[in-house]
Amino acid sequence: MVAVADDDQSVWSADGSTGAQDEKIFVSVRLRPLNEKELDQNDVPDWESINNTTIIYKHAVPERSLFPTAYTFDRVFGTDTSTKQVYEEAAKEVTLSAVNGMNASIFAYGQTSSGKTYTMCGITEYAVADIYDYMDKHQDREFILKFSAMEIYNEAVRDLLCPDSAPLRLLDDPERGTVVEKLTEVAVIDVEHLLELISFCYLQRQVGETSLNETSSRSHQILRLSIENSACVLSSTDNASTLSASVNFVDLAGSERASQTLSTGTRLKEGSHINRSLLTLGTVIRKLSKGRNGHVPYRDSKLTRILQNSLGGNARTAIICTMSPARSHVEQSRNTLLFASCAKEVTTSAQVNVVMSDKDLVKQLQKELYRLENDLKSAGSKNGTGDSCPLLREKELMIEKMEKEIKELTQQRDLAQSRIRELLQSVGDNHVSLLLADTDQLVDLPLKNMCKDSPNPLSRSSSVADSPLMDTDLNSYKELQFFDKSNRPVSVNDDLHPYEASENHLLYDGHSSPVSITPAFAGITSVNTDGACKEVSAAKNSKADSHIHDLEVNKGASVLPASESEDEFSSSPQREMELRALKQKLIHMQKTVDTLGRPQSTESVNWRRLRKSRSFQSFSSSNQSPPWCVAAPPVVYEKRLGLEPEILRLDSSDSSFDASAAPASSRKDSRRSSFGINMDPYLPEVIQDYGVTPINNVASVDKVLQPSPKESDTSSREVKPMDQVNEPSLEKSVTAETDIVTASSEISKLSSAAGVTASSHAAQSDEITKPASNLVLQLETMTDTSDNSSDCQGAMTDVSVSSDDWPLRFERLRKEIIELWQSCNVPLLHRTYFFLLFEGDPSDAIYMQVELRGLKYLKNKLFKATRNASESMRAINSEREMLCKLMLKRLSERERVDLYKRWGIDLKSKMRKSQLARRLWSDTKDISHIQASADLVAKLVGIGQAPKEMFGLSFSPGPVPRRSQSWKLRSLSFT
Numbered sequence: 001m002v003a004v005a006d007d008d009q010s011v012w013s014a015d016g017s018t019g020a021q022d023e024k025i026f027v028s029v030r031l032r033p034l035n036e037k038e039l040d041q042n043d044v045p046d047w048e049s050i051n052n053t054t055i056i057y058k059h060a061v062p063e064r065s066l067f068p069t070a071y072t073f074d075r076v077f078g079t080d081t082s083t084k085q086v087y088e089e090a091a092k093e094v095t096l097s098a099v100n101g102m103n104a105s106i107f108a109y110g111q112t113s114s115g116k117t118y119t120m121c122g123i124t125e126y127a128v129a130d131i132y133d134y135m136d137k138h139q140d141r142e143f144i145l146k147f148s149a150m151e152i153y154n155e156a157v158r159d160l161l162c163p164d165s166a167p168l169r170l171l172d173d174p175e176r177g178t179v180v181e182k183l184t185e186v187a188v189i190d191v192e193h194l195l196e197l198i199s200f201c202y203l204q205r206q207v208g209e210t211s212l213n214e215t216s217s218r219s220h221q222i223l224r225l226s227i228e229n230s231a232c233v234l235s236s237t238d239n240a241s242t243l244s245a246s247v248n249f250v251d252l253a254g255s256e257r258a259s260q261t262l263s264t265g266t267r268l269k270e271g272s273h274i275n276r277s278l279l280t281l282g283t284v285i286r287k288l289s290k291g292r293n294g295h296v297p298y299r300d301s302k303l304t305r306i307l308q309n310s311l312g313g314n315a316r317t318a319i320i321c322t323m324s325p326a327r328s329h330v331e332q333s334r335n336t337l338l339f340a341s342c343a344k345e346v347t348t349s350a351q352v353n354v355v356m357s358d359k360d361l362v363k364q365l366q367k368e369l370y371r372l373e374n375d376l377k378s379a380g381s382k383n384g385t386g387d388s389c390p391l392l393r394e395k396e397l398m399i400e401k402m403e404k405e406i407k408e409l410t411q412q413r414d415l416a417q418s419r420i421r422e423l424l425q426s427v428g429d430n431h432v433s434l435l436l437a438d439t440d441q442l443v444d445l446p447l448k449n450m451c452k453d454s455p456n457p458l459s460r461s462s463s464v465a466d467s468p469l470m471d472t473d474l475n476s477y478k479e480l481q482f483f484d485k486s487n488r489p490v491s492v493n494d495d496l497h498p499y500e501a502s503e504n505h506l507l508y509d510g511h512s513s514p515v516s517i518t519p520a521f522a523g524i525t526s527v528n529t530d531g532a533c534k535e536v537s538a539a540k541n542s543k544a545d546s547h548i549h550d551l552e553v554n555k556g557a558s559v560l561p562a563s564e565s566e567d568e569f570s571s572s573p574q575r576e577m578e579l580r581a582l583k584q585k586l587i588h589m590q591k592t593v594d595t596l597g598r599p600q601s602t603e604s605v606n607w608r609r610l611r612k613s614r615s616f617q618s619f620s621s622s623n624q625s626p627p628w629c630v631a632a633p634p635v636v637y638e639k640r641l642g643l644e645p646e647i648l649r650l651d652s653s654d655s656s657f658d659a660s661a662a663p664a665s666s667r668k669d670s671r672r673s674s675f676g677i678n679m680d681p682y683l684p685e686v687i688q689d690y691g692v693t694p695i696n697n698v699a700s701v702d703k704v705l706q707p708s709p710k711e712s713d714t715s716s717r718e719v720k721p722m723d724q725v726n727e728p729s730l731e732k733s734v735t736a737e738t739d740i741v742t743a744s745s746e747i748s749k750l751s752s753a754a755g756v757t758a759s760s761h762a763a764q765s766d767e768i769t770k771p772a773s774n775l776v777l778q779l780e781t782m783t784d785t786s787d788n789s790s791d792c793q794g795a796m797t798d799v800s801v802s803s804d805d806w807p808l809r810f811e812r813l814r815k816e817i818i819e820l821w822q823s824c825n826v827p828l829l830h831r832t833y834f835f836l837l838f839e840g841d842p843s844d845a846i847y848m849q850v851e852l853r854g855l856k857y858l859k860n861k862l863f864k865a866t867r868n869a870s871e872s873m874r875a876i877n878s879e880r881e882m883l884c885k886l887m888l889k890r891l892s893e894r895e896r897v898d899l900y901k902r903w904g905i906d907l908k909s910k911m912r913k914s915q916l917a918r919r920l921w922s923d924t925k926d927i928s929h930i931q932a933s934a935d936l937v938a939k940l941v942g943i944g945q946a947p948k949e950m951f952g953l954s955f956s957p958g959p960v961p962r963r964s965q966s967w968k969l970r971s972l973s974f975t
């Protein structure tokens with residue numbers, strides 16, 4: 001049904017049935033005149049055409065001879081026949097079949113020097129002319145012509161339109177038959193173009209001199225013209241389909257006898273290949289002449305494989321056998337006539353090749369389907385039962401049974417699921433009620449004891465919306481994540497009662513309610529209660545007593561008895577409760593500090609809730625710069641690496657927040673914040689919740705944390721005595737740094753209140769006076785078991801030193817950071833800004849540490865994905881490109897020349913700017929190189945003039961990046 005197609009479209013016969021026309025190959029014989037050589041040798045013609053269909057051997061043959069003396073063919077052309085006539089009578093009709101959608105092939109077969117090439121050259125030209133003439137006469141149809149050409153030389157297929165290409169392979173396509181892989185096909189522009197292509201192919205063909213022919217073709221040549229035509233304008237009656245066919249002009253190499261051609265070496269080898277393939281062709285023709293039964297050895301030669309269709313397939317075929325009349329070639333001539341005699345018995349089945357449109361194809365297939373369905377139905381009705389076979393019925397019963405089983409199983413599963421849900425619900429409710437009970441106590445404590453002057457954001461009088469604690473509902477509670485000691489998330493569905501899990505699950509204390517359910521900290525990982533709790537002793541403190549008293553009053557029966565607690569220190573339930581409450585607070589505060597001291601990860605803050613928090617809203621509405629910044633490097637890197645962290649996204653109402661608008665005293669802090677110091681917006685509330693009284697030693701804190709002299713604002717950094725700290729003016733000037741220290745000191749106080757061991761208690765006062773960074777880091781070291789990485793702990797230790805050896809430590813840290821920048825492909829601008837900003841001030845310690853941790857996090861966790869690495873590499877390359885452009889823009893010719901000299905770039909070399917850009921930040925070991933790189937980048941980019949833009953400190957939604965600036969935004973923007 002499916003006929004051969006020359007392209008990927010489906011080709012069908014015009015009427016959807018086979019529609020093939022069986023016809024014999026048209027065979028003609030052409031006699032050439034004796035050539036000069038033959039005449040010179042006094043050769044005589046032995047063959048003669050007696051009419052236009054018969055050729056005879058002129059001389060008498062012995063009676064016993066097997067050879068006939070007369071041969072009849074479709075056409076016989078005498079020596080004086082022109083090629084034009086040969087074409088007209090023996091090839092034209094077949095050739096023009098191609099324009100009507102039928103494949104066609106014209107062969108020239110004969111011994112060497114018999115006139116094949118002579119004949120085929122003419123025939124091809126006339127055919128081309130006729131095809132174009134036909135096209136001219138059928139302007140209502142659109143024709144598309146494509147030309148390809150190949151030769152088979154020494155059994156290798158060569159592309160004549162691409163002579164330098166390697167030999168082509170033959171592939172078997174189930175629909176299209178044998179296909180020549182990668183054969184060049186050229187769309188023909190016009191007749192001249194086509195003739196040019198044809199003559200080009202003739203020139204490319206392998207030709208060699210033999211004793212019989214000065215220009216003997218040593219290969220089989222196949223020129224193929226594919227013709228597609230369709231109606232230009234479709235009327236309702238027109239067939240929408242396209243006709244597609246191709247016509248082959250095949251000039252075979254001539255059979256030859258080595259004794260006659262006197263071939264040696266290459267010619268002999270060529271001759272043997274030619275003869276072998278012609279022998280296969282003869283065999284195929286002979287077999288086909290006896291009918292299509294039995295094996296036809298098409299595959300024995302490339303020639304027969306390629307021409308398989310033309311030899312008994314879907315094509316109309318004409319063979320012109322050329323022969324010399326000379327007596328000297330009588331034997332070869334007889335062979336040619338024998339071949340021609342067989343060929344004329346071969347039948348082909350040409351059909352019109354229709355490329356169907358998808359629509360027609362669907363119609364065709366639908367018809368076919370309809371027919372098959374009918375066949376099936378009629379077969380069923382003959383069966384009498386309507387069932388096509390009993391096996392089918394059996395299978396249907398089996399399917400029914402299985403469906404029933406599936407249904408039952410599904411019901412069972414649903415039932416089990418709903419029971420699980422119910423159980424969970426009851427467990428969850430219990431937790432929430434307990435949680436709320438605890439919450440009340442937590443809220444009450446600070447209210448009763450501390451910070452009476454400031455309004456408490458968590459007081460009961462606050463609206464529910466304002467209170468993040470009250471915002472905790474059952475669902476959000478269920479969404480909360482808990483973590484075990486290894487920082488693995490622990491599902492609330494785990495088969496551990498929170499009470500039992502307290503040893504393993506760090507967010508549970510001795511109560512059955514989880515610790516730190518406050519929304520701002522929900523999901524914060526790893527607060528090691530063990531480290532703190534195991535040091536708790538029976539030592540008493542007046543503040544602790546007060547807390548215990550409050551707990552006793554408030555807790556009541558809603559709190560589970562502590563008898564099942566893992567607490568090894570408790571001797572009475574009351575005592576246990578006290579300790580738990582204090583531990584709870586301690587953990588809460590430690591988490592706060594933990595959050596402050598680490599690069600903000602996406603899991604660590606519930607930003608949606610944070611946005612609702614009052615402190616945040618107050619900053620937004622007052623247009624006051626808040627003492628925190630969310631743009632931590634890991635977030636930036638994640639964004640740059642194509643990750644999608646859930647970071648704080650502010651709507652337009654939040655856009656008033658702009659770090660650049662911060663007071664001068666906190667401007668450096670804001671910029672530092674951009675390197676990962678995330679001041680928790682919840683912190684002021686937390687401090688107030690716990691009734692924290694600002695600490696006495698603000699002076700010592702300020703000494704450590706205040707900006708370097710060049711940027712410090714002494715008015716706001718004045719040493720204040722304790723009694724002035726609560727004054728509103730000072731409250732306003734309290735920076736986030738103070739908040740850190742306040743929080744840290746409060747932890748110490750609470751630890752102390754809970755009965756810290758003698759040694760830690762004794763050390764407490766010293767701890768508070770230590771640099772805040774040290775304190776925070778020490779607390780982090782003590783409490784943070786989530787990050788067991790030795791790297792990170794090493795980093796912490798690194799900065800937890802006295803300021804005496806700080807310069808050395810600073811250098812070491814900076815080197816490590818520089819190395820990590822390089823290995824993480826951190827944007828050069830980020831490096832530059834950081835490098836120039838942090839020059840070794842002791843207060844830089846925490847920023848250095850945070851940067852280091854951020855980079856380690858990036859290297860360990862994010863950078864493992866190769867996609868991310870390549871993306872960041874691309875980004876940094878774009879950045880270097882942009883620096884190149886800036887060199888041209890920002891530097892004078894003289895400056896550039898100086899730079900080239902300084903950076904050792906040959907002034908005569910090409911792409912000097914690129915060379916320079918590539919060298920920037922390349923030698924991480926050489927600090928002077930790094931300094932020079934940073935200075936140059938800063939100069940090019942103009943750092944100092946627009947830091948806000950560079951680091952995207954503004955929280956207002958950024959403009960849609962324009963294409964030309966996308967590199968900047970991709971690599972630099974933090975928003």
Ligand SMILES: Nc1ncnc2c1ncn2[C@@H]1O[C@H](COP(=O)(O)OP(=O)(O)OP(=O)(O)O)[C@@H](O)[C@H]1O
Pocket residue numbers: 031032033035110111112113114115116117118119213215216217218252253254255322
């Ligand atoms: N019908 C003809 N009339 C006049 N000259 C002819 C005719 N046929 C062939 N010749 C001449 O005979 C010579 C050999 O012809 P041609 O090269 O076409 O033979 P061939 O069969 O292609 O040989 P080969 O197989 O070696 O390539 C050429 O010089 C050609 O001009």
